[in-house]
Amino acid sequence: MFLVLVSCLVNTLLAFFGQENLGIYLIINIICFLVLTLIFTPANPRVKKQFNILNMIFFTGFLVIVIIEFADIISR
């Protein structure tokens, strides 16, 4: 539920402030996802394992976006 609320809030605020870079949207959404799953994942080992896989996927995506943005800044 928190993830839905935070996603709505982040996207609305970024759109309100006229952000047009998709990378920024992705980075902030992924950071929110990682933080929320870290706080609210139950202590059940099975649940943790499943969420760790999902976190790894999103963190890889986050790194890819950061590298692309970094390469873009360097190339300017």
Place this chain on the structure above:
Amino acid sequence: MVFSEKQISYGIRQVKNQYKKLGTGLCITGIIIGLISYFVIGSVPLTAVGISAIMIGMTCIVLACTHPSLSPQVYQLMLITGLENTTVLLDGLGLSDKAVYIPSTMGNGYQQALIPLEGNVEMNLIKEKIPDRLIVRYGQNPEDRAISVTTPGSICLDRFETVPGPTADEIETAVNYILSEVLDIADSASVILVNDKVYVAVSNPKLIFEDSCYYQYLGSPIASIIAAISSEALGRPIRISEEILEKKLSTITLEVLL
């Protein structure tokens, strides 16, 4: 055994997971919204909404995968059967006193509770390790016998990698970890250790149970868990001396023996 069509359809309905449906729906919707927004409309905020929907959908699918394969009703059935049998056994023996939670070091490697068959358990009589049996002898006299049972708290101790220390802070951390994080049966707990008494306040206990003979001897499940953790942490036997159960705040007083 032949199942009727109604029973089969009921079983299938039980297995079907709403989370998986919701997650798949969100993922598909997110992909469609994302692609149309990015390539057709050319709107970045709408594309971000599509991507967020995919992320929420994937979270729902992961939650569906962690859903237990058996329904909670099956676990409840097994639990009630076990409790009923134990209650009949304890009731039939005409026991007179409350259980004493002994640490694993005094037992056979795991935490257990002793319910004396006659009178109180005199802890100074326990010289040897309590054997792994139902009826155990803890002293030299013929009447020094007790029923040895495993409690909900005994099972919870397996969750700890290391035994919590004997301070109030460490016991409080361990109790909070089990009650609020692992089992989610209370919001929080605070522990005060004064001389040979442990005072525990549990806020918002969520576990509802029937006041049966079983709980009169062993205490409520929450009290049992706290007694087991405290006994293991202090390395001393513990008896639940008082339990005041209220909706918002339960207070449990434990007596440290020996």
